[in-house]
Amino acid sequence: MAMAIPIPSRQLFINGEWREPVLKKRIPIVNPTTEEIVGDIPAATAEDVELAVDAARQALSRNKGKDWSSASGAFRAKYLRAIAAKITERKSELANLETIDCGKPLEEAVWDIDDVAGCFEYYADLAEGLDAKQKAPVSLPMENFKSYVLKEPIGVVGLITPWNYPLLMATWKVAPALAAGCAAILKPSELASVYVLKFY
Ligand SMILES: NC(=O)c1ccc[n+]([C@@H]2O[C@H](COP(=O)([O-])OP(=O)(O)OC[C@H]3O[C@@H](n4cnc5c(N)ncnc54)[C@H](O)[C@@H]3O)[C@@H](O)[C@H]2O)c1
Numbered sequence: 525m526a527m528a529i530p531i532p533s534r535q536l537f538i539n540g541e542w543r544e545p546v547l548k549k550r551i552p553i554v555n556p557t558t559e560e561i562v563g564d565i566p567a568a569t570a571e572d573v574e575l576a577v578d579a580a581r582q583a584l585s586r587n588k589g590k591d592w593s594s595a596s597g598a599f600r601a602k603y604l605r606a607i608a609a610k611i612t613e614r615k616s617e618l619a620n621l622e623t624i625d626c627g628k629p630l631e632e633a634v635w636d637i638d639d640v641a642g643c644f645e646y647y648a649d650l651a652e653g654l655d656a657k658q659k660a661p662v663s664l665p666m667e668n669f670k671s672y673v674l675k676e677p678i679g680v681v682g683l684i685t686p687w688n689y690p691l692l693m694a695t696w697k698v699a700p701a702l703a704a705g706c707a708a709i710l711k712p713s714e715l716a717s718v719y720v721l722k723f724y
């Protein structure tokens with residue numbers, strides 16, 4: 525059974541800071557086990573999405589992309605590994621929140637959090653591997669042409685995730701996006717968002 529732990533009250537996390545939604549709306553959090561309302565989450569609208577997209581675009585082009593989008597995979601992997609370590613450190617707290625939020629047994633939530641940390645590690649490995657694959661030459665039948673493969677992030681990505689493996693499904697989207705050098709805007713399920721707002 526999940527421990528009774530305080531449910532964090534959160535705003536939207538946009539441009540590195542917590543912001544109240546433009547229309548100031550909130551959605552109640554229902555604990556599926558007891559059907560009690562145990563808190564509320566911010567309800568983003570199109571106005572907030574515009575702000576998030578603008579902030580994400582600016583983040584991608586900051587310092588001509590050198591801060592993130594055109595940094596090496598090895599650089600980005602350090603962040604992914606740091607996130608994995610933080611998840612492992614806070615496993616018990618995160619698993620308890622998941623159980624309160626989506627109603628799954630605590631034991632399963634603990635497995636899921638292990639999976640979350642493993643997923644960040646997996647994409648950290650892939651980010652590191654990306655560097656050696658960059659500018660791989662492509663042979664052409666003409667000597668006066670040179671060609672190579674350059675892998676570039678697609679840019680700002682919008683990530684919409686379901687309620688049943690809350691943090692894990694968010695991670696399946698966030699970790700590869702960050703590994704590739706994208707900027708991500710995550711919209712978790714309105715039925716189970718507490719863990720994501722707590723962690724990210
Ligand atoms: N492939 C997988 O690994 C995997 C993992 C988990 C869940 N699922 C599947 O995903 C589905 C998720 O279940 P659910 O009950 O949370 O589904 P859902 O479609 O109600 O919600 C999923 C997400 O989509 C959003 N959404 C719904 N309608 C939208 C719209 N019109 N515009 C923008 N966003 C919208 C929701 O807010 C939520 O964040 C299930 O079918 C489940 O089996 C698949």
Ligand SMILES: NCCCC=O
Nearest residue numbers: 636639688689692693
């Ligand atoms: N073990 C994770 C399964 C996620 C989707 O349903």
